[in-house]
Amino acid sequence: MDNQVAIYVALNWLAVFCYVGATIANVGGVMFRKEVVEQRSYWPAWLGLTAHSVAIAYWWSIVGHGPYMAPSEVLSSDAWITMVVFFIFLRFFPRIKAASVIVFPVTFLMIALANFYNPGIRALPPTFGSVWLVLHIAFYKIALGTLVIALAFSVFYLLKNRRAALAWMERLPDLAGIDLYAYRFTGFGFIFWAIGMLAGSIWAYKSWGRFWGWDPVETWSLITWLLFGTYLHLRRFFRLNGNRAAWLFILCFIMSLVSLFVTSHMGSSIHAEYFK
Amino acid sequence: MNMFKRFFLSRNTIISLIISALFAITLAAFIPQGFLASSDTMLAWQAAHPFLERCSKLLGLHHIYTHPLFSMILAGVTVSLALSAWNQCLAAWRRTFHPDDGIAGGERFVVPGTMKDSWLILAANGYLRQGTSNGSMRLVRHPWGYWGNTLLHVGIVVTIGASLFIALTQQRGIIQLAEGAVHNPSDPMLMEEHGFLVKPLVLPDTIRLDRVTYSFWPSNGIRQIESQLSFLSDTGTIETKNVEINSILHHRGIRFYQGVEFGHAFFVEVTGQNGLNRIFQLQIQHPEAPDRPSYNDFQDLLGDGYLVRAKYLVDAEKKSFRHVNPLLTLRLDKQGKELGQIPLRVGEEGAIGPYSFRLKAVTPWSRLIIVDLTGMPGIFLGFFIICLGGLLHYFTPPRELSLHATTGGDTAVCWRAAKFSGFYQDELASLKTALGYEEIHG
Known part of the structure; x- marks a missing residue:
């Protein structure tokens, strides 16, 4: 067992080092306008993702369940999905490339944080053996990955819209374009969040006959979703944009982090099982 | 009617309804709700927040979800969503089957070749012909994207409608039975709740718990629980069925779920003052570890103010859950003061104060959740429609294009994305290349 844990931790740290290398090269390449360096920063990122994927698959085969029980598993899979979601969207929307300066460090911070938790084997509670649970968790993680991209563009907007904008910001799309990307990716996050929430309610119904129980995590998840709904409707109907939209998004993003990571610690929640 | 529609579709109404729902649910997350919090939690909260408690009582904040104002907000949201979905449905129908002539606000450019040449290239790029008018051909990529927003809103309406229907008509209850015990239809349940439009749940048959089986992971976490039930009907027939976690039992239209709560029931004979001689059943939740x-x-x-406090180990030697050799310890308190305690195994007896206790038998118990509801297919349908609508709306916004022959024999193209145009500039660039735009201006 000790050897297995050592292999898992070593693979995770290998991924961390690759992601750190990718972050340094990427941020440096973007800020100092070294296109070749920026381009090559994707090599360690891919290498890190490969090591990370092997670590997750290896641990899955050992513990016998997906990466959603122990804190280290949760954070590691969040980091993995954030990176994968970014690469998938990058394939279809190459103009989001600059978001890497936020996505890469967020990824390595999450997996590095995961490494500070004891990766002990957590037994899967019997109600957790449902495909709807897997969908429920997967869609929340995808929503988080998407919202990290939206966060990147909201932050870019605030930085570029200052009087003394940094020189490297010139390489980003114009302000209207950045604003549009933030809006669009929030929309993606909103829909993935909704799917995650509904899959969770179906899982609850299949497991104990109640599709909604006003459990604290459910309630805060609904509050977050309504907050994102407010953001989207304010943008659509009230033409909210610019700095105010960016700040509102940041508030929504913080709320989503609270929903995903803080409310799970509430003892009275079924979700507390997965973050004990 | 028009005023009604205008009110519910006005942007101010929509945003006010969303913010009101958000505010109400957030408030309910901070103030303990009567149907969720235990009486101890409620009392502790009331003692800690006397001012808020007065406000809560005055405004009914301890039952926000059943408050008339919340019902009004929910009704307003549903009406607004339904009207909005209907309007969007009409708009999607018009855009799909009766589109406007020309494309307003699109990007215009001229490409070499005839309209037919361009059409063939565009068809290969996923553009479908929508029609021709005034010599101009209209094409669209992902026309189903027009329906995304409609479906998204319809899905939310269906889900809210189904949830309300379920809340009003559901019947549910919880029973906890020890092996061999029987629950008659007239017996009270451990917990019962039902919607406003229905009566309390009454079981169709008598239920007997024949057997509880359970298994553990090596880490002592529970792996599976299964109960074997016998349904004893009035006519004397007996049907035996099994229920386990994630495997629902259906019996005469009622669903039985295996609860995660289980443990051991201790049958203790108590003899005491005033000629008391009775067997009590003490149900205790299964421990989390053999040594705890x-x-x-x-x-x-x-x-008489006596409090019986009980604890038990599955294995008196604290070694394993596989070895069931329970040790029950009973403690008797009166007015917060311990009178004494005794450890008991099956067949043993002891006395504390004026009472003597004898452990006669031990048997497993398990919790069963019993549910009778209709409307879940509505939730599933709403879920499917929301997913479909969301995917169509966000991932396949329609790209509209018109072709018009120029006097020089070339083709004038007008292109636009129905939503988020700036997002599809790369697609437009590659389309221009495919149509030969670069060659003209190269």
Whole structure:
């Protein structure tokens, strides 16, 4: 067992080092306008993702369940999905490339944080053996990955819209374009969040006959979703944009982090099982 | 009618309804709700927040989800969503089957070749012909994207509608039975709740719990629980069925779920003052580890202010859950003061104060959740429609294009994305290349 844990931790740290290398090269390449360096920063990122994927698959085969029980598993899979979601969207929307300066460090911070938790084997509670649970968790993680991209563009907007904008910001799309990307990716996050929430309610119904129980995590998840709904409707109907939209998004993003990571610690929640 | 529609579709109404729902649910997350919090939690909260407690009582903040104002907000949201979905449905129909002539606000450019040449290239790029008018051909990529927003809103309406229907018509209850015990239809349940439009749940048959089986992971976490039930009908027939976690049992239209709560029931004979001689059943939740006991308090068991506190180990030697050799420890308190305690195994007896206790038998118990509801297919349907609508709306916004022959024999193209145009500039660039735009201006 000790050897297995050592292999898992070593693979995770290998991924961390690759992601750190990718972050340094990427941020440096973007800020100092070294296109070749920026381009090559994707090599360690891919290498890190490969090591990370092997670590997750290896641990899955050992513990016998997906990466959603122990804190280290949760954070590691969040980091993995954030990176994968970014690469998938990058394939279809190459103009989001600059978001890497936020996505890469967020990824390595999450997996590095995961490494500070004891990766002990957590037994899967019997109600957790449902495909709807897997969908429920997967869609929340995808929503988080998407919202990290939206966060990147909201932050870019605030930085570029200052009087003394940094020189490297010139390489980003114009302000209207950045604003549009933030809006669009929030929309993606909103829909993935909704799917995650509904899959969770179906899982609850299949497991104990109640599709909604006003459990604290459910309630805060609904509050977050309504907050994102407010953001989207304010943008659509009230033409909210610019700095105010960016700040509102940041508030929504913080709320989503609270929903995903803080409310799970509430003892009275079924979700507390997965973050004990 | 028009005023009604205008009111519910006005942007101010929509945003006010969303913010009101958000505010109400956030408030309910901070103020303990009567149907969720235990009476102890409620009392502790009331003691800690006397001012808020007065406000809560005055405004009914302890039952926000059943408050008339919340019902009004929910009704307003549903009406607004339904009207909005209907309007969007009409708009999607018009855009799909009766589109406007020309494309307003699109990007215009001229490409070499005839309209037919361009059409063939565009068809290969996923553009479908929508029609021709005034010599101009209209094409669209992902026309189903027009329906995304409609479906998204319809899905939310269906889900809210189904949820309301379920809340009003559901019947549910919880029973806990020890092996061999029987629950008659007239027996009270451990917990019962039902919607406003229906009566309390009554079981169609008598239920007997024949057997509880359970298994553990090597880490002592529970792996599976299964109960074997016999349904004893009035006509004398007996049907035996099994229920386990994630495997629902259906019996005469009622669903039985296996609860995660289970443990051991201790049958204790108590002899005491005033000629008391009775067998009590003490149900205690299964411990989490072999070396850690599980506890339960029984407040009203003996009366006269006596509190019976019980704890037990599955294996008296604290080694394993596989070896079932329970050790029950009973403690008797009166007015917060311990009178004494005794460890008991099956067949053993002892006395504390004026009472003597004898452990006669031990048997497993399990919790069963019983549900009778209709409307879940509505939730599933709403879920499917929301997913479909969301995917169509966000991932396949329609790209509209018109072709018009120029006097020089070339083709004038007008392109636009129905939503988020700036997002599809790369697609437009590659389309221009495919149509030969670069060659003209190269």
